Amino acid sequence: QVQLVESGGGLVQTGGSLRLSCAAASGRTFSTYSMGWFRQAPGKEREFVAAISGSGGSTYYVDSVKGRFTISRDNAKNSGYLRMNSLKPEDTAVYYCAASIKLLTSWSREYDYWGQGTQVTVSS
Numbered sequence: 001q002v003q004l005v006e007s008g009g010g011l012v013q014t015g016g017s018l019r020l021s022c023a024a025a026s027g028r029t030f031s032t033y034s035m036g037w038f039r040q041a042p043g044k045e046r047e048f049v050a051a052i053s054g055s056g057g058s059t060y061y062v063d064s065v066k067g068r069f070t071i072s073r074d075n076a077k078n079s080g081y082l083r084m085n086s087l088k089p090e091d092t093a094v095y096y097c098a099a100s101i102k103l104l105t106s107w108s109r110e111y112d113y114w115g116q117g118t119q120v121t122v123s124s
Helices: none
Strands: 002-007 010-013 018-026 034-040 047-052 059-061 069-074 079-084 093-100 118-123
Touching (some): 002 093, 018 093, 018 118, 034 079, 047 069, 047 079, 079 093
Parallel strands (some): 010 118
Antiparallel strands (some): 002 018, 018 079, 034 047, 034 093, 047 059, 069 079
């Protein structure tokens, strides 16, 4: 079982930056889980944003955030992060972190544990 709690969301202007954090409480070694970030805008389906392997050595991004967002993790702190730069209004959504026992994946169905989400709003 893994409990995930996101933080760091908020209101920012276009071009601004935010860093989301995901704190994990797990009975298993945190590094055994890959982690992902997803987002869901009003009226839209949840979409994949980025993922990172358990060791942190491999990452994967959706094309729309490449070069702007950076996913990372600190296994010693049982935490994951999503640094978001050059934010755009279309990045506005609730952001969720998730954990999977599978290797790096962008499929939401392959994530076993989810946080409650944190709101990110980018004003134009």
